[in-house]
């Protein structure tokens with residue numbers, strides 16, 4: 489499989505190089521040159537397979553030519569065998585023909601484990617083969633950091649540096665990062681906010697001299713391998729509920745548009761999906777696009793669903809690429825002008841095309857808590873605030889009661905106790921594998937909000953705690 493950039497200028501790469509590349513050299517995002525397509529019969533023949541075998545069938549075309557079937561199978565079995573629920577992504581029924589797919593049975597209790605557990609193992613596989621080491625740098629306001637650290641903790645060839653804003657992530661989220669001890673794991677608390685962290689990571693990618701030739705790898709949601717891994721659970725859900733012989737609708741709690749874009753790809757690969765609901769919090773740039781063709785940058789509104797607090801949606805560019813007939817030059821012009829003006833809209837026919845599949849809703853904190861309370865009262869399920877936003881949007885945007893509606897349950901409620909408290913329902917408990925989280929030893933370095941200090945720290949510790 490070959491990958492091309494959404495801005496049409498960067499070199500075409502194979503899967504291994506895309507995994508290590510992150511952003512394309514022209515500023516675009518990598519997408520498959522040709523999306524694989526499965527027949528109904530083929531998809532139907534996967535019914536009843538364990539999750540890792542389904543994952544192999546769905547993802548195999550994307551990695552073809554870069555990794556052997558046997559190696560890929562072994563990696564997938566190891567990845568999803570580490571989840572704490574044997575169904576990996578179990579479905580729970582909320583109401584008539586309405587479901588939540590629980591994507592929080594991985595080590596850090598959020599759906600990001602589906603991709604980052606795989607990404608860490610794939611990185612190690614390719615780096616061992618190449619005899620190379622890499623440094624990963626990432627900024628987090630919570631979920632991504634812990635999932636990335638958990639995904640890379642056993643990687644022989646990776647040193648990972650995760651920056652978070654000092655005293656500005658929840659205690660559960662901080663402890664999920666800082667209690668993973670290893671000489672290749674480096675938590676840095678910055679005296680600053682999340683944007684400061686992100687800016688320093690961006691600046692480090694732009695000028696990598698301080699790394700003395702070591703490659704820097706990105707694990708944020710623009711990495712193609714993350715999108716790829718998320719396609720699988722759409723097939724999994726459909727196969728549990730009578731697909732592909734009947735179509736499905738999904739509602740997806742959305743920030744950077746990675747998770748829902750995977751659903752869009754599943755549909756283009758042959759899975760009958762009749763509706764995708766973009767569920768956002770007050771940071772609603774995507775809702776404003778879907779409802780009124782206005783993708784206009786706004787200020788950041790901190791919310792009870794912090795993993796969806798974004799100003800722009802980095803993966804939206806991948807959808808724009810398809811909406812514009814995969815014309816990279818057009819996308820480049822659009823993105824350049826968006827960078828200057830902070831505004832973007834598309835031609836009417838393109839927007840109408842998007843609206844055939846996508847609906848959207850923005851849900852504020854009050855409605856989020858009301859939904860947590862309502863679902864708890866009606867069926868005893870405790871939702872996290874992100875999932876609650878998904879359920880609310882699913883109910884308000886649903887086009888057909890005859891089509892199963894599946895909301896992606898993106899996090900375990902114990903990660904976001906504040907919203908659950910405000911909803912006035914039972915306090916969630918930590919699952920067994922994290923029960924002693926509050927007693928574990930933490931390791932973290934607090935650094936000033938200074939790019940030089942951060943880069944010196946990385947250079948001094950980037951080789952399993954030793955200098956590069």
Ligand SMILES: *Cc1c(COP(=O)(O)O)cnc(C)c1O
Pocket residue numbers: 598599600631632709741742743744745746747748795796874898899
């Ligand atoms: C990351 C995250 C999201 C948003 O996913 P995107 O792929 O960025 O749209 C939603 N919910 C939770 C709990 C998350 O961690």
